[in-house]
Amino acid sequence: MVSKLKIIPLGGLGEIGKNMTAFEYGSDIIVVDCGMGFPDEDMYGVDIVLPDFSYLKRNADRLRGIILTHGHEDHIGAVPYVLKELDVPLYTTPLTAALIELKLEEHDLLYNTQIFTKKAGSTFRLGSFVIEFIHVNHSIPDSVALAITTPIGTIIHTGDFKIDVTPISGGMIDLVRLGQLGNEGVLALLSDSTNVERAGHSESESRVGEGFDKLFKGCDKRIIITTFASNVHRLQQIINVAAKYKRKVGITGRSMENVLRVASVLGYMDIPENVMVDIDRINSLPREQVVIISTGSQGEAMSALYRMAFSEHKQIRVDAGDRVIISASAIPGNETTISRVIDELFHKGAEVIYDRNTDLHVSGHACQEEQKMMLALVKPKFFMPVHGEYRMLVKHAQLAREMGVQPRNIVIAENGQVIELSKKSMKLEDSVTAGAVLVDSGMGKVGSVVLRDRHRLAEDGMIVVVLPYSSEDHTLLTEPEIITRGFIYVKEAEGQIEELKRVVMETVVACDAQMITDWSTIKSRVKSSLSGYLFKTTRRNPMILPVISEI
Numbered sequence: 001m002v003s004k005l006k007i008i009p010l011g012g013l014g015e016i017g018k019n020m021t022a023f024e025y026g027s028d029i030i031v032v033d034c035g036m037g038f039p040d041e042d043m044y045g046v047d048i049v050l051p052d053f054s055y056l057k058r059n060a061d062r063l064r065g066i067i068l069t070h071g072h073e074d075h076i077g078a079v080p081y082v083l084k085e086l087d088v089p090l091y092t093t094p095l096t097a098a099l100i101e102l103k104l105e106e107h108d109l110l111y112n113t114q115i116f117t118k119k120a121g122s123t124f125r126l127g128s129f130v131i132e133f134i135h136v137n138h139s140i141p142d143s144v145a146l147a148i149t150t151p152i153g154t155i156i157h158t159g160d161f162k163i164d165v166t167p168i169s170g171g172m173i174d175l176v177r178l179g180q181l182g183n184e185g186v187l188a189l190l191s192d193s194t195n196v197e198r199a200g201h202s203e204s205e206s207r208v209g210e211g212f213d214k215l216f217k218g219c220d221k222r223i224i225i226t227t228f229a230s231n232v233h234r235l236q237q238i239i240n241v242a243a244k245y246k247r248k249v250g251i252t253g254r255s256m257e258n259v260l261r262v263a264s265v266l267g268y269m270d271i272p273e274n275v276m277v278d279i280d281r282i283n284s285l286p287r288e289q290v291v292i293i294s295t296g297s298q299g300e301a302m303s304a305l306y307r308m309a310f311s312e313h314k315q316i317r318v319d320a321g322d323r324v325i326i327s328a329s330a331i332p333g334n335e336t337t338i339s340r341v342i343d344e345l346f347h348k349g350a351e352v353i354y355d356r357n358t359d360l361h362v363s364g365h366a367c368q369e370e371q372k373m374m375l376a377l378v379k380p381k382f383f384m385p386v387h388g389e390y391r392m393l394v395k396h397a398q399l400a401r402e403m404g405v406q407p408r409n410i411v412i413a414e415n416g417q418v419i420e421l422s423k424k425s426m427k428l429e430d431s432v433t434a435g436a437v438l439v440d441s442g443m444g445k446v447g448s449v450v451l452r453d454r455h456r457l458a459e460d461g462m463i464v465v466v467l468p469y470s471s472e473d474h475t476l477l478t479e480p481e482i483i484t485r486g487f488i489y490v491k492e493a494e495g496q497i498e499e500l501k502r503v504v505m506e507t508v509v510a511c512d513a514q515m516i517t518d519w520s521t522i523k524s525r526v527k528s529s530l531s532g533y534l535f536k537t538t539r540r541n542p543m544i545l546p547v548i549s550e551i
């Protein structure tokens, strides 16, 4: 029997975040990426969103390895959570491995995990799959695309990529190798859709260095710059400009310190001597000779920049002698928190430069012309857009059609759908469990019932009805007590509370007349009559908790 190849996206489709895709052939499964997502604003108390990987748990005996394309959270963030439940080796590039190790250490998983590091250009076998790492440009070094060769053909998964012909280090994306594979014949391409809404070509990372230079030149203020901690090339550029203008660099924020340390140990950064200075010593230097690199580019609560803005930072007081540069764009959903931090910095009198049009940030993802270039070089028979919200996947599919991929050979899939691939066809088959697992870092997993409750409490509040019943003959002793939280302010709504009591009393009397004496029936009757009444009169749906107090 000829086996078919199955591609099963478990996350990353219809969303930006929690990327995870399984490839299955015969008795082997490999997984590409293992990322986390960020909670929506209405996921109260949820800190982390993980892909639902129950499919992998059910097939653990066939799992040969997890391959990580690069070290961003939406690709590696779920690794510790997956490793707590699955014993599986990891395969990735050296910098990505080092960033994963930092996570595993925090979760106390480091010494039980096998991590195999491979450089771009390496090839290795996992069961029926042969995997090749291909160097790509992105906003973190050591990012790779994958050529996955199976008995029915080669699949290319781009990972996150852009084409940068003047990168800071590591060289340009290996277009030559991608073209060679294209000439040899590629069965399917899975490609990054993030920037499909942007025409043209993404700007080179080196552009940002020029932007920094303009802001450093002749500046007599202390300079504070925030960016994504993982953007090693950006950090390198800040340090280079600082050295050029004879400034010392201090680092604040744990993730920034960690990344800088591992990236320089592994040789991904080249730090000139005598430039770095301990943050504790920063105040002993003249302001115009200082640069501080800080975490908090997304306005994250308790990040270093946040603490500076709200005067909670141990070493740094921000004032009119500071120029604060925000070298990042807001990840959708973070705009409000960033604005708050920026406002607070303005309050302190600081000059804040955050306009994204001033060469302070470039995207790490391919725009349309680069996506077309990828399609042109790889010349895939089948195409599947990945890494994007639904509209982006649709647009990327259109782009592929314009580039000559047959419409019937393009699949726009959703998380959990099984895509079955033969040499001749690609089609959507049945689906497997997929979705989101919500994690509250204090409480662990948050189920949908808990989230629904938190929703209701936040939107409509809560009403507790205390029913004082006699424990001897199950009769109501006095009138019920009504306590509300987040619903109405009782002192100003006495009349309304009296109405609620009346509804409760009517229900209790009706139960009595029907000889209903068991507590659970009485409670559920009270609950339903009260919620019916409230919905009719207020269009609200608060959580109602009847409590029987036996006296």
Ligand SMILES: [Zn+2]
Pocket (backbone or CB within 6 Å): 070, 072, 138, 160
């Ligand atoms: Zn990325």
Ligand SMILES: [Zn+2]
Pocket (backbone or CB within 6 Å): 019, 072, 074, 075, 160, 387
């Ligand atoms: Zn990504």
